[in-house]
Amino acid sequence: MKKRDSLFRRIIREKFEDLLSDTIRKGSLVVEMPSGDSCAGGDGSGRQVRIRITSWKALTRIVLYPDLAVGEAYMDGDLVMLDGEMYDLLDLIFTNMTVDEPSGLSSLTRRLVRLFVRLLDYNSPTRSRRNVAHHYDLDRRLYDLFLDSDRQYSCGYFETPGDGLEEAQLAKKRHLAAKMNLEPGQRVLDIGSGWGGLALYLARMYDASVLGVTLSDEQLAISNERARAEKREGQVDFKLRDYRSLTGRFDRIVSVGMFEHVGKRSYGEFFAKVRDLLEDDGVGVLHYIGRTTAPYVTNGWVRKYIFPGGYLPSLSEVMPEIERNGLTVTDVEVLRLHYADTLRHWRKRFMANRMRAVELYDKRFARMWEFYLAGAETGFRYQGLVIHQIQFAKSVSALPVTRDYMTENEEGLRQRDRVSERSQTAAG
Incomplete structure (x- = not known):
């Protein structure tokens, strides 16, 4: 022996x-x-x-x-x-x-x-709910250890090298809103609404009527708390709902950081449903983690411990499904190192609060979360991971024919954000 x-x-x-x-x-x-x-x-x-x-x-x-x-x-x-x-x-x-x-x-x-x-890569409604609960229904205090004050759990947008996490996450919301080309009072669907930050931002800036859907009990609870605190219960509605069960029509549809959980075999189902929910002159914006490389299966450790059922597609896997379902791609942007920088902030914040994570869970969990944040950051720096932002519509005339409106919208929001920040500073 x-x-x-x-x-x-x-x-x-x-x-x-x-x-x-x-x-x-x-x-x-x-x-x-x-x-x-x-x-x-x-x-x-x-x-x-x-x-x-x-x-x-x-x-x-x-x-x-x-x-x-x-x-x-x-x-x-x-x-x-x-x-x-x-x-x-x-x-x-x-x-x-x-x-x-x-x-x-x-x-x-x-x-x-x-x-x-x-x-096995099909995320049914039941399986999707279970996968989401695995990650997003953790103790809410865990996310306080490393996220920004608005709980944006997706890639920030670093407009200048000196931007901090708070500035980058606010800029991300501006960037997405500018691409949506919203008009006051329009009806918006936020698929995978997280802790409600983007939906509330759109409501504040455009007086939009927003429906946010999530499969996470914890995210739903916090989103509703925030809506009540801002006295926007009738304007912003958060529901525990699978996107496949929705009905009605929306002027704008946005989805940030949710498409990674759809599963490759469900892409056609996703875009068919989005098409049915979008008004004929409506606009959609999809923001998700993708690859610059050929298609490849999700890392085994990440799939088992962090995001079960997750898949990070190449553009070549997404574009055909958009086309097959009667939608027109009107703009594509690839954010390259923005998520690496976002994760750097998250990782440093988490490491500074690591003992609190041990107190919430245990040492094994803290090591798992450290490995996750470090692996994700290095993946975005060296392994071809990026953010794809795809804008789409049903009609080729749904948007202006040049991209100038995006810049103008973004600058208008930037000015309003500065006014709001000065007001909060004066009041505080």
């Missing part, structure tokens, strides 16, 4: 060293093995990152499926940071990696996972 164990461990060590040398070519990563000795990857340049892997089981899982096992090992305390933080490790890994299919044992695992996901 001991000889068999010794042979198995030698094989696993060799495969891990192959994985390390294939992955880390620049920089410096030192790994302390379960046996107590060390191996290294990289050319020795830059700041050294040093980790310890405490068990052969964790090392074996990393060799077989690193996409899932690295995060699990960190959560479980089987991967310990000795020099540097988790962000430093992931930054080192992703700056060395390409988005191409890797070689080695893990490539087979990835292919099997992709096949499994394709077979």
Whole structure:
């Protein structure tokens, strides 16, 4: 038995060293093995990152499926940071990696996972509700640890390099509202309305009548609290509702950070429903995380622990479904590093409040959330993740024929935001 164990461990060590040398070519990563000795990857340049892997089981899982096992090992305390933080490790890994299919044992695992996901990748209303609850129905105090005051849990828009998180999230709402080209009093549908910030902003700025739908009990409760606090219950209505069950017509439809949860097999269903809900002269704006690369399955760890049922599409997967369902794409914008900068703010805020996260949950949860924020930020910096903002309409004449109206709308909102900020400062 001991000889068999010794042979198995030698094989696993060799495969891990192959994985390390294939992955880390620049920089410096030192790994302390379960046996107590060390191996290294990289050319020795830059700041050294040093980790310890405490068990052969964790090392074996990393060799077989690193996409899932690295995060699990960190959560479980089987991967310990000795020099540097988790962000430093992931930054080192992703700056060395390409988005191409890797070689080695893990490539087979990835292919099997992709096949499994394709077979099961349909988010029914029941499954969608369960997936949303997994992430968004966590203790509301968790999100207070890292989000801005408006609880915007999506990519900010950094107009200038010195913008902070609050400024970027306000600018994001302006940017989306400008693309919607709203007129006062119009009826708006917000699919995936989160904690209500965008819906309330549109109501304040345009006197719009807004219906926001979410599948999260926690988000619904907070949204309604905010609407009552602003005395807008009759103007802004939040409901716990799947978009597929909605009826009626809307002048504008917006969806921010929800399309990632629809699931690839449901894209046609989504756009068919949006078409039916949109007035003939209506306008829609879709904001979601996408890829600049060819289509690829969601990272296994993220899918299991953070966003079950989630999928991040390439434009090539979205555009045909829009066209097939009788909608006209009127504008496309790709926000590249804005989400990386947003996540940097979230990660730093979370790390500053990490002990409070441990108090709310436990150390394992805090490590999981740190890994999530660090992995997401490095994904947007190095792995082809971006934000797609797609504007669409039923009629080619629904919008002005040049984009000048977007700039004019945005500047008008900016001026009003400044007036509002000065008023709040004076009152406070």
